[in-house]
Amino acid sequence: MSDEKDGHDAHEASYANERSPVNELAVNYIPAHTNAEHPPDGGYGWICLAACFNINCFTWGVVASYGVFLGYYLENDIYPSATDIDFAFIGGLNFSMAMLVSPIVTVITRRYGIHVPMLIGITFQTAGFIAASFATLIWHLYLTQGILVGFGVGFTYIPSIAILSQWFSQRRSLANGISAAGSGIGGLMFSLAVRAATSNISLAWALRITGLVSGFMNIMATIAIRSRNHIVQPSQHPFDRALLRRYDVILVLAWAFISLDDSQAATVTALLNLGTALGRPLIGVVSDHFGRIETTGIITLLCAISVFAIWIPATSYSVTIVFAVINGAILGVFWATIGPICTEIVGLKELPSMPSLSWLVTVLPTTFSEVIALKLRRPNTQHEFLCTQIFAGMAYLVASLFSWETSDCKAINLAKSEDATQIKDFLGLVMRSLLASMEFQAQARLFFWASYSKNLEASISRSTKGLMIATVVPGGLEAFQKLGETEKRHWRGMAINTIRDECASSGQVAIVAGHFMFWSEEKEDVLPVYTQHDLDTFTHIIYLDIPAQLVAQRRQEDVERSRPCISDTHLLKWQQAEKTQLRDLCRHHSILFSLVSAHQLLLHKVSTLLQDFRHHTEGHNLSEAERRLDEILAASQGQPETVLVMDADRTLAAEDTGALFWKRASQSVGDENCPLKTLFSSPLGHSHTAFRQATLLYEERADDEEFDGLCGQVASDVAMHPEFLYLLREVAKHDHVIAVVITCGLSRVWDKVLEREGLSQRVKVIGGGRIADSFVVTDAVKAALVARLRHEHQLYVWAFGDSPLDLGMLSKADQAIVVVGEEHTRSKTMDAALLSAVDNGGLRARQALLPSNAPPRLDVNKLPLVQITEREFIDSVLHQIRHAGIKVYHATDRNAAKLLMTPMRNDKFAGPALKEAHHDAGRYLAVEFLSDVIGVEKYQIPHVQGHPTSGYQLFHESQTLIVALMRGGEPMASGVNKVFPLAALVHANNPNDMTRHLQDRSTVVLVDSVVNTGKTVVHFVQYIRSVHPTIHIVVVTGVAQAQSISILNETLPSETRLSLVALRLSENKFTGSGTTDTGNRLFNTTHLP
CATH class of the missing domain: 3.40.50.2020 (Rossmann fold)
Structure with missing residues (x-):
């Protein structure tokens, strides 16, 4: 036994030495926008990438072929009153109108999703080309091929710009580069096709074919594309003026304003489009590896150099061809990187606002660039286009300066804030150390102990118990190894107390890596190495759940150290024992426990959890819930006077969606136990910590895609009470009354239920279930939100609930309705709590029986009956109180x-x-x-x-x-x-x-x-x-x-x-x-x- 203990202690020593370089790294700041769920970098994202490629191909690719139409218009006197400037303006309008509609498109996207504006855009673009085929006057062409097609391109393209940033992170610029290459391929195809059609058929049919083909292909792309807005929850502000106060945003906009000028004038040949198609994916690859802003600055500068070094000196057709291919490959830097750069500057949540600003600042250059180029031309001189070329080169040169200044600004900001990249680098080192130790030393089942002092919000420090033991024990680890178990337990407690005290004095948040227990296969007894001091100190534990087979395999492959053979069965048994004991200990000591599996993108998952743990407090939780409530009120139609606040589970329907979720989830894992029942019957009860733990259980059970699928299945099992459906549909007819569902359960389920019933536009849900929601709903949150509606917003509140968790909000409301279901489904603890609230808490409520033959609660004199479908009741709810004054x-x-x-x-x-x-x-x-x-x-x-x-x-x-x-x-x-x-x-x-x-x-x-x-x-x-x-x-x-x-x-x-x-x-x-x-x-x- 002593040899085995020495072996364990020796491991602690080696682990401490292995981790010591990491402990020198301090992490003090995590940007707020990194709380968004990390993109999956693939999966269905590849389908979305193909759809975005297609959209670029049949929007900007079509627009890029305008040069062929321009040549035809100039060669054939179709519109006698038109000038060269007219045709140049029409080409500019294709771009500028697409940019100008960006705020409108963002508003529509926010309200109706990405598909509605895209279908509107397809209709505009197709109609524009077809209508242009019947144009007889130049102003007809302005309205159709200029403005209408431009609107169509904007409505189709702009909703798709943020999609790839939601699906890709590490490969974000590569994905955007591949997508942007679609415009080059489209430009190449349509340049050749339009020329052939105008030569062999007619201009009219060339326009019609272009409209019909692009319309059909864009419809296919629209069907395939899918956003992750329900996860990212972007702000979707069409024009966020707050961004204009940021220096780095101004620099990006200045780069966009200047750098886009000449790309319009350049895309006039098929070879240039071919260069664009080849170059944009390469730009994406390079920017992913060497930095998006830095790559943008270099390539924008190369564009300027190519103009001065190749284009201006070019005197032969062959040199012009070389310039077209080279410049075509790099001039698309704006389109290949604008999305990733916007994401990098403002984050995923503010992404819809930033491109809207970018598109707006490009309206002027896209409208007038070709006109300027024509005006700068000096006909009948030796260098007819010299001024145009100098103008283009200087535009690129100035744009590159803004790009470089953006890079410097970002570097300064990161230096000031000690960017989240540091915590990711730290976590990468920690994870490698942990996994190496875990996989090569079977006894060392490691986990993160995230220790918080309640007052600490400042920075993060790291440590291991082995290293700290070596610090606090006289003689270090060598002396520690010679002690008995009682003495070792004492020094382990001293180690964690030292970490706690250091954090309290420094104002840091500690992340500590350590062991929970050792278990040799030859012995039945386990050796726990945690102490009561640990349980009194830690507030969060993250357990890294690595497959036992993988641990055994890597032990066997370890050539540097001889290790005893431990079977997969024992390793699995060891893991199960640790997880079971940890869950129980955490429930009894108010510690949040999270299990992270290897398949869950371990580093990103742990990073997301740690960032959430660091910032989340009950105060923060309430402020996030209040923010969600205020957003709902701000987005409501008309001037609300009355609000119906409703609980969801066993109020709007008889079902408990949490129990249904775990029943569905258990079908795939063969576990019939409902973890929520165990959780809420533990000492945590229905506290804020308990609901936070429930969120971690959902995170542990399913990734975002699987979670959404399970919620869809649960929603299909939920049947809303017909009485509430009738009431809510009556409410939906009136703008002065709104309904809000505030649920302690899964908001995603109720979003889907209300969507199925056609109520999702008028009835909004406040709830949690995922870390990305940023808050959980407790009984205290419900009561606080009702109080906010009454006192801050001065609205008249009707509250509907069924359980003790609803009594707070019922008491705060102007009108309280207790929903009473059938005896076998309703809360068993409600009667006693309700009686106390009525007799001692001043609650005055009525009860609604659903179904109507359900036995009432308490005494109908204490709790009078009401039928929520009666005309008298509905009229009292709908009563408009803000008209006619007194x-x-x-x-x-x-x-x-x-x-x-x-x-x-x-x-x-x-x-x-x-x-x-x-x-x-x-x-x-x-x-x-x-x-x-x-x-x-x-x-x-x-x-x-x-x-x-x-x-x-x-x-x-x-x-x-x-x-x-x-x-x-x-x-x-x-x-x-x-x-x-x-x-x-x-x-x-x-x-x-x-x-x-x-x-x-x-x-x-x-x-x-x-x-x-x-x-x-x-x-x-x-x-x-x-x-x-x-x-x-x-x-x-x-x-x-x-x-x-x-x-x-x-x-x-x-x-x-x-x-x-x-x-x-x-x-x-x-x-x-x-x-x-x-x-x-x-x-x-x-x-x-």
């Missing part, structure tokens, strides 16, 4: 009012008699008006015949506050309270008197005997709004002077939930005092002034 209801001309107002106006009535008259008026106004203004709800009452029946009470009567404005409002308020006995009644001389009574109220009824100027009402309303922005306020009075209503509307112009109920309106502006003051008459104090 709503006024009065009974001035009614006979009942005339009878009631008589004793109130009679000078002989005072004291108790007058109080009774005001009391009666309050009762009348409550029954006649308040029951409609506020609404009523059913509740169960005993019938006189001995069976239960339905009665009615004021809607949320127990959540209603009646405020008697002292002292004149007290008698009338008592009459209102007589009709609504469950409502609370308070007396208030000033708004502060009702502060503590406003909590958990849905309606406030302000009662005064007379409203003269309305100043008192304004004072109370403004105070209530400062405490409760969305609560319904109703003012009840005996007499309201007409002028007071105007004052209320002028003083409270944005008030949308204020109503006034009066027994009568008066045009009399008289304000009583002394013997005529209503308050004095009510209380027999007319002697007072």
Whole structure:
């Protein structure tokens, strides 16, 4: 046993020596945009590459053949009034119009995906060529072959520009180079084909064939192409002005503005197009290996050199041919690298905005470059095109300077921020060291221990426990090897404590590599090498799951060291034991555990996880969820007034999509256990850490493509309640009401369910499931988002939920509906939690039974029943509250009012008699008006015949506050309270008197005997709004002077939930005092002034 331990300790020593160079590398910064999921560098990306090649071929390739049409137009006097400049402008419009529509295309892409704008573009381009075939005047050609074809190219090409950057990373420039080569191949084909068609058939048929062929081929490409927007989640801003404040972005735009000038004038021959086709993939390969920005600067400079060194001195046709091939191969640097450069400068998430800016700055040069070239021509001189050539060469030269400055700017930025490349280099070294040690030493099952101090956000340090043990133990590892297990355990704990303390003092985040246990095949007992200090310190563990067969194979192939033979079976058993024990320990110590398999692009996966671990806190999580909510509101149509917030699983449908996911996933691995059930029944419960762990389980189980497929299968198993489908379809018809699904489960599943039901455009989902989502939804997040809707956005919120996790958001909402399913599917813990929330937490809710024959929860008196498909309920949801300002209801001309107002106006009535008259008026106004203004709800009452029946009470009567404005409002308020006995009644001389009574109220009824100027009402309303922005306020009075209503509307112009109920309106502006003051008459104090 001692020899075996010495062997383990010797491994720790060798591992420490092996890793020591890595530990000298410090990593302090990870750019935010690297949080996006790493592109797969292949797979379906190759199909997308072929589609993009095809699009370039039949958009820019077609445009590149315009030179043939230009030659035909100049040689044949088809349009007598046209000049050379006209035809040059038409060629420029092909390019500039394509660039000009980029913001519009980006907006359409954001709303409808990439295929809709591409199909629009195909229609424009095809129609443009066909319409041009019927042109008889030069302005016809401007509109068709110039503007319409240009629009078509832009709508077809621009949505595809970001696709390859989403699918490729290491080969990004190569992919874009191959794609860009399509324009050269297309230019070559169409240059020859158009010349043959115009010579042998006619110009008209040449245009028609070009339109039809390009249209058909672009449709094929559109069908094949696929974006990864659901993973990358780009911002899709059509014109992000924030980018214009970045110096590196300005440099790229300047390069784009200048470097594109002469490529238009150059693509006039088939040989130049051939050079383009050959050169662009090569540019991609070179830029991937030597840097995209650096390669761009060099090749742009070579373009300038080729102009001055070859083109200008060229005096023979053969030299011109050489120039065409050479320059054709390199002039396409803009198209081959603009996509990767934009990605490198601003990242995948901001990618749609950056090309939009690039396209816009090219509008002027693409429109006028050919015209400038013609104007610079000096006919009838020895060097007719010398000025044109110098112009082209200088444009390339200046563009190359901007490119180089961009490179320098990027280098400075990286030096300042200690770029993410450092962490990737570090991780590469770490991974190689880990894998080497893991695969050649079977006992050393290694894993990452990512240790965080809760206050630490600054930088990252690395260490191994072996190296740290050598540092803290007197005598180093040699002395450590001679100790007993108890002493070793002590020093292992000291090692991790030292790492923890160093991080606390330096403000760094530590990444520590170490062992979990050793297990010899000859012995049954395992040797754990973790300590309680480890479990108290670590917050994240990443376990590198290398196949046992691969470990055994590499052990056998190790020629530098003799290793005992360990079977694949034992290695696998060892791995399973470690994974099982680690999962259980992590659940019991609030440590996030992530298992990364070798097939998951190990380095990229670990890098993504570490970057997420470093930045993610509960505060960050909430801010990301709030950002998503704000984006949904900003993108909504119209001005929303009401929001329906709905839980998803077992609310919108009876199914639990998490359980369905793992059931589907288990079919492929043969594991019937649901890890979510184990997770949420552990000490983690339903905490933020638990939901983060659930996300890591989904990441562990499936890559992005497989995850999306599984979500699609789960969505097909989900059947939404027909009642909710009906309600949501009614809501979708109105712009002032929006619906948002906030789920603790899988947002991707519900996106697909809503898409299937045709609701995805109007009902948005907030949820998680993947690291790329950047947040998880917990009960606290749900409650916070509802509170944000009410207080920050001042919207009226209806909340629907079914479980204890929904009680927070139900309590925060203006209207709460508890969804009650069948007994065998609904939450078993909800009744107790719901009862506590109603009795102790102030929750006032109703319940909807789905299906309608499901037994209700609690007592229907505590939780009244509601049918969400009833017209009355739907009308209350759809009620538009932001029109017509303050709503006024009065009974001035009614006979009942005339009878009631008589004793109130009679000078002989005072004291108790007058109080009774005001009391009666309050009762009348409550029954006649308040029951409609506020609404009523059913509740169960005993019938006189001995069976239960339905009665009615004021809607949320127990959540209603009646405020008697002292002292004149007290008698009338008592009459209102007589009709609504469950409502609370308070007396208030000033708004502060009702502060503590406003909590958990849905309606406030302000009662005064007379409203003269309305100043008192304004004072109370403004105070209530400062405490409760969305609560319904109703003012009840005996007499309201007409002028007071105007004052209320002028003083409270944005008030949308204020109503006034009066027994009568008066045009009399008289304000009583002394013997005529209503308050004095009510209380027999007319002697007072």
